Amino acid sequence: MDAKQKIFVAVDAVVFGYIESKLQVLLIKQKYGVMKGKWVLPGGFVKDEEGLTDAVKRELKEETGITVSYHEQLYTFGDDVKRDPRLHVVSVAYLTLVNPSKHTLKADTDAEDAQWFDVNKLPKLGYDHNKIIKVGLERLKGKLTYEPIGFDLLDKEFPFSDLENLYGTILGKEIDRRNFRKKMLSFDLLQETEKMRKEGSGRPAKLFTFNKQKYKRLAKEGFHFEIKYV
Amino acid sequence: MDAKQKIFVAVDAVVFGYIESKLQVLLIKQKYGVMKGKWVLPGGFVKDEEGLTDAVKRELKEETGITVSYHEQLYTFGDDVKRDPRLHVVSVAYLTLVNPSKHTLKADTDAEDAQWFDVNKLPKLGYDHNKIIKVGLERLKGKLTYEPIGFDLLDKEFPFSDLENLYGTILGKEIDRRNFRKKMLSFDLLQETEKMRKEGSGRPAKLFTFNKQKYKRLAKEGFHFEIKYV
DNA sequence: ACAAAAGTGTTCGCTTTACACCCATGT
DNA sequence: ACATGGGTGTAAAGCGAACACTTTTGT
Numbered sequence A, B: 001m002d003a004k005q006k007i008f009v010a011v012d013a014v015v016f017g018y019i020e021s022k023l024q025v026l027l028i029k030q031k032y033g034v035m036k037g038k039w040v041l042p043g044g045f046v047k048d049e050e051g052l053t054d055a056v057k058r059e060l061k062e063e064t065g066i067t068v069s070y071h072e073q074l075y076t077f078g079d080d081v082k083r084d085p086r087l088h089v090v091s092v093a094y095l096t097l098v099n100p101s102k103h104t105l106k107a108d109t110d111a112e113d114a115q116w117f118d119v120n121k122l123p124k125l126g127y128d129h130n131k132i133i134k135v136g137l138e139r140l141k142g143k144l145t146y147e148p149i150g151f152d153l154l155d156k157e158f159p160f161s162d163l164e165n166l167y168g169t170i171l172g173k174e175i176d177r178r179n180f181r182k183k184m185l186s187f188d189l190l191q192e193t194e195k196m197r198k199e200g201s202g203r204p205a206k207l208f209t210f211n212k213q214k215y216k217r218l219a220k221e222g223f224h225f226e227i228k229y230v
Numbered sequence C: 001a002c003a004a005a006a007g008t009g010t011t012c013g014c015t016t017t018a019c020a021c022c023c024a025t026g027t
Numbered sequence D: 001a002c003a004t005g006g007g008t009g010t011a012a013a014g015c016g017a018a019c020a021c022t023t024t025t026g027t
Helices: A052-064 A129-146 A160-171 A177-186 A212-220 B052-064 B129-146 B160-171 B177-186 B212-220
Strands: A008-019 A022-030 A043-045 A070-077 A089-097 A111-118 A190-197 A205-210 B008-019 B022-030 B043-045 B070-077 B089-097 B111-118 B190-197 B205-210
Touching: A008 A052, A008 A129, A022 A052, A022 A129, A022 A160, A043 A052, A052 A070, A052 A089, A052 A111, A070 A129, A070 B070, A089 A129, A089 B089, A129 A160, A160 A177, A160 A205, B008 B052, B008 B129, B022 B052, B022 B129, B022 B160, B043 B052, B052 B070, B052 B089, B052 B111, B070 B129, B089 B129, B129 B160, B160 B177, B160 B205
Parallel strands: A008 A089, B008 B089
Antiparallel strands: A008 A022, A008 A043, A022 A111, A070 A089, A190 A205, B008 B022, B008 B043, B022 B111, B070 B089, B190 B205
16 A cells, blocks of 8 residues: 555547548647647646546646547556656546537647647657557557447538548548448448538539437447448 | 646456356455455556556566466546545556466465456455456457457467357357357468367367467458457 | 267358449539 | 539459268267
């Protein structure tokens, strides 16, 4: 019962957004501390008597003003005792997805600035945050094929092509539009709306919505979403 | 920079073994503290300047004298601030698999006793450890179908029937022996040995070994182990 | 000879994959 | 009329699921 333990507990969030057909991560520029001026993941120390999930949500709100559409625990980083140069900090990382079109970023409290970065063009971040993002990206790639979380990155109503692009971009694969559409529709989880989106030239696209309630119900009954190799 | 944070970091291990065709969990009986006399998962506080993985391995060695054959981080429990009644403790849980036939359990240090329990006949444990085991079991079930970790629960050389039973027992499903064998062998990751095992009556069984090196190599090249619905 | 566990193939249906042309709109 | 992106079907191959009898040993 080591009541004088000198280890600190932090939370960090890998927040992904899908903007202009690119997968982006939300970073903040540190205002204070050793990492001052460096870009890092939103996050910070957990408060006494505060749960982990509450802590991430608080930090996200404080630092970026974002509301999440999907959230899960990612991994706890604590094998490298020097991942924070000053203190022994164990960080519980979260994977969160947002629909960025809904939000305007606002830097706040500890953050000098908050910005979206293309996940393939990241600067060198503070701490081990490049590694954390890598782990987050792997998880996202993995889950995309067996859980319908891609929808959490899109608008509520979206054209099929957005969904195709999202899968193609994130997984880095060419996808067969016909097969992809057929498979997606076979789950009977997409609802066609009356609306159309016309953008630039080309034929206008029907907009769809994802029926999350139905998915959750089916999932409980043993249904398994799976969109293989895309 | 909250240098007076009063949160403690612990690690706990869900150690599974497969004994007499039953999935078992390793528990220890607490010698000291509020949970004295209760069965709990092996684990304890992380030491200052100690990495998480090192901490679990140390605790396992101290408390049970076991050597692991598979080990991965499971989940970090820290949403419930009162999961430890006295202190705010965040616990990083690990999933570890061992081949119990190699080991003799020995209780040590904090442990009054160490014992295997049938995963379906658990007593009421201290803290939230029943829940942690539940999460561990879910993970094990999930991984069994898409990573070849079942082998880590078996002897190095095993008859096919052990593998069949393991999958059947853990997943709680009847498996078709012919299809299962065909699929397993199709990966070309099992090596037939010269040896046979005869036990009681019945035809003696060829013993196989799993070629882990080959699996790791193939996995890097994109190979995907998958044994669906068994 | 019988009981007990090991070992072995084939058929059917469904899912996956590969693949190319027409449609609706803007310029 | 042409450029741009949206929308659609079919055939072949591969995989998963169902299914029962023979072999080798111990008693």
